[in-house]
Amino acid sequence: MQAxxxxxxxxxxxxxxxxxxxxxxxxxxxxxxxxTGFGPSLFFDWRYRPDGLPNPEFELNHPDAAGASVLxxxxxxxxxxxxxxxxxxxxxYGFRALIAPSxxxxxxxxxxxxxxxxxxxxxxxVAELIRRAEASVGGYELNVDLIERTVSDTAGFAARxxxxxxxxxxxxxxxxxxxxTLELEAGIAAFERHRSEPAVRGVS
Amino acid sequence: xxxxxxxxxxxxxxxxxTTRGAGTRDDPGPALLYVDLHLVHExxxxxxxxxxxxxxxxxxxxxxxxxTVDHNVPTGxxxxxxxxETAARQVATLVRNARETGIELFDLxxxxxxxxxxxxxxxxxxxPGMVIVCGDSHTSTHGAFGALAFxxxxxxxxxxxxxxxxxxxxxxxxxxxxxxxxxxxIAAKDLIxxxxxxxxxxxxxxxxxxxxxxxxxxxxxxxxxxxxxxxIEAGARAGMVAPDATTxxxxxxxxxxxxxxxxxxxxxxxxxxxxxxxxDHERSIRIDAAALAPQVTWGTNPAMAxxxxxxxxDPADAASEADRLSYRRAxxxxxxxxxTPLEGLRVDRVFLGSCTNGRIEDLRDxxxxxxxxxxxxxxxxxxxxGSQRVKTEAEREGLDRxxxxxxFEWRNPGCSMCLGMNEDILLPGERCASTSNRNFEGxxxxxxxxxxxxxxxAAAAAVEGCLVDVRGYxxx
Numbered sequence: 001m002q003a004x005x006x007x008x009x010x011x012x013x014x015x016x017x018x019x020x021x022x023x024x025x026x027x028x029x030x031x032x033x034x035x036t037g038f039g040p041s042l043f044f045d046w047r048y049r050p051d052g053l054p055n056p057e058f059e060l061n062h063p064d065a066a067g068a069s070v071l072x073x074x075x076x077x078x079x080x081x082x083x084x085x086x087x088x089x090x091x092x093y094g095f096r097a098l099i100a101p102s103x104x105x106x107x108x109x110x111x112x113x114x115x116x117x118x119x120x121x122x123x124x125x126v127a128e129l130i131r132r133a134e135a136s137v138g139g140y141e142l143n144v145d146l147i148e149r150t151v152s153d154t155a156g157f158a159a160r161x162x163x164x165x166x167x168x169x170x171x172x173x174x175x176x177x178x179x180x181t182l183e184l185e186a187g188i189a190a191f192e193r194h195r196s197e198p199a200v201r202g203v204s
Numbered sequence: 205x206x207x208x209x210x211x212x213x214x215x216x217x218x219x220x221x222t223t224r225g226a227g228t229r230d231d232p233g234p235a236l237l238y239v240d241l242h243l244v245h246e247x248x249x250x251x252x253x254x255x256x257x258x259x260x261x262x263x264x265x266x267x268x269x270x271x272t273v274d275h276n277v278p279t280g281x282x283x284x285x286x287x288x289e290t291a292a293r294q295v296a297t298l299v300r301n302a303r304e305t306g307i308e309l310f311d312l313x314x315x316x317x318x319x320x321x322x323x324x325x326x327x328x329x330x331x332p333g334m335v336i337v338c339g340d341s342h343t344s345t346h347g348a349f350g351a352l353a354f355x356x357x358x359x360x361x362x363x364x365x366x367x368x369x370x371x372x373x374x375x376x377x378x379x380x381x382x383x384x385x386x387x388x389x390i391a392a393k394d395l396i397x398x399x400x401x402x403x404x405x406x407x408x409x410x411x412x413x414x415x416x417x418x419x420x421x422x423x424x425x426x427x428x429x430x431x432x433x434x435x436i437e438a439g440a441r442a443g444m445v446a447p448d449a450t451t452x453x454x455x456x457x458x459x460x461x462x463x464x465x466x467x468x469x470x471x472x473x474x475x476x477x478x479x480x481x482x483x484d485h486e487r488s489i490r491i492d493a494a495a496l497a498p499q500v501t502w503g504t505n506p507a508m509a510x511x512x513x514x515x516x517x518d519p520a521d522a523a524s525e526a527d528r529l530s531y532r533r534a535x536x537x538x539x540x541x542x543x544t545p546l547e548g549l550r551v552d553r554v555f556l557g558s559c560t561n562g563r564i565e566d567l568r569d570x571x572x573x574x575x576x577x578x579x580x581x582x583x584x585x586x587x588x589x590g591s592q593r594v595k596t597e598a599e600r601e602g603l604d605r606x607x608x609x610x611x612f613e614w615r616n617p618g619c620s621m622c623l624g625m626n627e628d629i630l631l632p633g634e635r636c637a638s639t640s641n642r643n644f645e646g647x648x649x650x651x652x653x654x655x656x657x658x659x660x661x662a663a664a665a666a667v668e669g670c671l672v673d674v675r676g677y678x679x680x
Contacts, residue, residue, distance in 0.1 A: 016533075017526050017529075017530055020642075022623075022647050030247050030275075033251065034251065045650055075406065076405065079406065079505075080642060081340075081623075082339060082341040082355040083357075084359060104439060110359065110360075113357060113359035164225060164226075164234070166226070166233045176259075177359075177371065178366045181236060181363065181366075182366065184222060187222050188221055188236075188369060195238070
């Protein structure tokens, strides 16, 4: 997994609540058997007009959002389906960090598995970031620092965020979670030997 | 004295292999949980198997994983090859992965094929006290049996395949008590929609819900599955119901449940799976099930629901500015005006099926409404049984004839128009009465407009060509 320590990049604000994973990546793009190539389909139904051209109304298509790598959005981002295609699409598009007042559970975990940092800030802080992004001319930049757990800009905005130490270490070091768990093989095997409940198809 | 424990705590604690991370009070760190049953389908698994192959890793316990094809399979003539090439490739990939790793697969032509959350319970693979995971958010369905069951991402699918374990932060628990006995015509779907409407689509984020109360105890397993299934639509990690005589009666003699003395031992063990008196839930909520009317959604998420007797709400009356924006957006997408009565709203399509409401009892409820009546002119209504077993049983009972004689299409099992990954989709602008679980924008087809409701409500809508109050349709 790609490590995440610090990142500075252009911000795009998507001031909507409850953006579900069906919007992030619609179902017709879930038939690929690879982890890559989902970027062009990100936010497909919002991003493109019926004739296939970019929808100029959509936030990601604004000239100031070109090359954005930090998404600032509303609460409960990533709700709905567990599809990991959603963080794959966001990452493939070029996003490295997502900032919101809250995320859906499964989506939050899926981001952490892909080096895409989900940052939870206070609602007021997110509102301020959206205000600054929308007021800027020619693009707004943020620095997201997982080492210090801070989000800051060059005009005085600074906020701290929390992340549990297990996930933070995984992201900082770009660790392979399966490899880490496999180191516990002896413990897993002992657990299997000692448990009283029979396994699913071992029931006699 | 033992500390009283909740149902969730009992299942959780018996599956902790070890804890990870800091282990402090403020930063407890996740647990490594053992997984008893891992369900796999074609859409969220190919990258996981590929990851294992690239890393040279093996499936640790192939006998604890079961696979089926459901999400993108056609529901028309099964003798024909899958026309959609990418869907065919995804199905073929699962077949190859299952064969190479020794995982049992219910393929397209298997008599036990069906939606993953329908076949697990009906085969008896799903059992009380288990930890069950699947790369699908509606895995919460299996919690109806007193299992801890939740959806995971593809990276986690790979982790479970390789280690038979999953890393999880400990959720909190919320008791949802449905008191009273629901009136005639009120289904499990109405109970869960009423809950989501009350607490919102993120109202249970970080929680496992335990459903209790007279209304839950009185429900069949099918009804309990409908409720647990949609726990995720309130943001919950999982939903659970303590196993009881109804649970055991459903499980007895299922193909994969124990027999004889082993069955007696299992029932005795499962009987302890209930929250102890005095056990603490971090939150609790009570809903009077006796006071509920049939629920129907009017917007673009499952919390945007109302009684069928109500009108489309006015965004001006929303509780917050954020809600006002969401409501306005939703009404625009749904092409609805504030103040329009929900009853009488014309529909173009009706979908009966899905892991929420594609089980035999759902089809019986719907058939009662369809029997001897006709689908309204201009309405296309389809019935998609949740599994081959459900389909066979429905045909044995003659329900298929009730549907087809009324003008419903009788199709083959799969997820179908719940998410529209196959050719069963709404056209732009079409309005659909649906028994599925999500009314998100474009969920059933780009530009399609979904109203969620119970199977009887959906079948009655097919007959009338518009949303109706099913209570006026009940036959004595």
